[in-house]
Amino acid sequence: MKIPNPKKIPGQTADWTDQRLGMARSIRAQLLNKVFPDHWSFMLGEIALYSFIMLLLTGTFLAFFFVPSSQEVVYHGSYVPLQGIKMSQAYASSLDLSFDVRGGLILRQIHHWSALLFMASIVVHMLRVFFTGAFRRPREINWMIGFLLFWLGFLEGFAGYSLPDDALSGTGLRIADAIMLSIPVVGTWVSFAVFGGQFPGDLILGRLYIAHVFLIPGIILALVAVHILLVFKLKHTQWPGPGRTEHNVVGHRMFPGFSANGAGMSMIVFGLLAVLGGVFQINPIWLFGPYKAAIVSSASQPDWYVMFLDGSTRLMPPWEIRVHVFGHGYTLPPIFWPTVVLPGIITMLGLLYPFLEQRFLKDRAHHNLLQRPRDVPLRAGLGAMAVAFWIVLTLSGGNDVIAQHFNISLNAMTWAGRIGILVIPPLAYYVTYRVCLGLQQHDREVLAHGVETGIIKRLPNGQFIEVHQPLAQPDEHGHVELPYRGWVVPKKMNKIGAIGPAIKGFFVPVEAPEEAPVSPAPAREEIEAGSK
8 A cells, every 4th residue: 555645645635626626726816816015004904804803712712601691699709809799690700701710811801902903993994995095986885894894893892891791881781771762763662672671681691692792793704704805806906106007906916925914914913912911901890890770880981982972972962852743742862863863874974975975076987096195185174074073072972081080070071072073073174174285285396396405505696595306307497397196206315316215124124225326526636735
């Protein structure tokens, strides 16, 4: 019997598989030869992916020990201050995870930090896509998927945040119940359907567990897969530059270049999350105690991505609208507008924005090249306006903490938020719009007059001027006719070869410095004293 060569087994296995499935050609053409542009901003989406992978890994471990039950038990675990206290089985199992399961606390904290990083990377990635116009045709569907991923991550985070049944998460569930009840006509039925009766009921933790562990992650995983498939199907966007057009992609192939970069980034993300989980405490549920409906502590803030809704609720005036329809009276409570209507408006505007911009700008062309934010002042202004709107609401979500620590009136903080939400976003739009126009003008001035050299020259009339290095051969008037190509305009001498480029490397150089090109100096004759 011939003994197979171990070195040939992988190749023979791959050949056997390809003969039956015929996958080698398609994998080589569609996957391994896929070209990705080389720019740091394109790795923001990768951070979200690696954070999601860490969420799945740590969440699987936590699911082995967590008990999603509202049944009341008496705690006899390792945390002495709560021994003998009645609590739900969910809260008791969360305490056991933190103090009695080996590695439980660090994995629970890594899980929470991963959720925060996942949402943060989605938001930053979406901002990059928005400001650079990467959502334009033919990528509208991918934009909509990304926007839906944010809201799914929002729901997933809230469900997981509510599972421990501590005093803080219970307060969040109580607020969610109030939001459901505020919906006209159907609010009561929605609340009863979700909680299985009147709040809090005995079923909500089990239902949240199913949603958090199976339903929402499955939907997120499916949308992430579709998102990545569309990235492979469509050409990857890239920044304008030499050799880059709407019909090609300049960068690294999937293997080995991009896959090596991705592997390195994944290790950085995993390491960062491990450090955060091991060093920085987050959500210390043992300090909050079990949830009691009659007890709400001050400084009860949710995770950062939920705080804008908390802030919108705090800023909403106590306006209550009462209507009578067909002999029945209905009440629209104040909480309905900032927690139901506002998210609905934000969601619809976000999903439809690519189509609204197409219609407004009458731009229906295919785009593979990105735009610098300064080149589209309208979009940049709207984005800055949205960010300012979100910042005001987020800060207002912690206005009680700010008022306490800075000894400010809470009422004054509330009115500052109400005025700020009306004044700051339009101001951010105006400032951003004008800054973009100024940056455009500066780029065109450099193209017309050249780069500042730092050399000061005195004219015969005594005037001092700075010498500019033209970027091309000037005409008789000293002007250069160079069109703007939508990419970075060199504004320093080391960007046009007059000075050597910066040496690459982090702590130590990884390459020898290049010598800057120097024009030969004219020959000088030595002049002796007394010579004519």
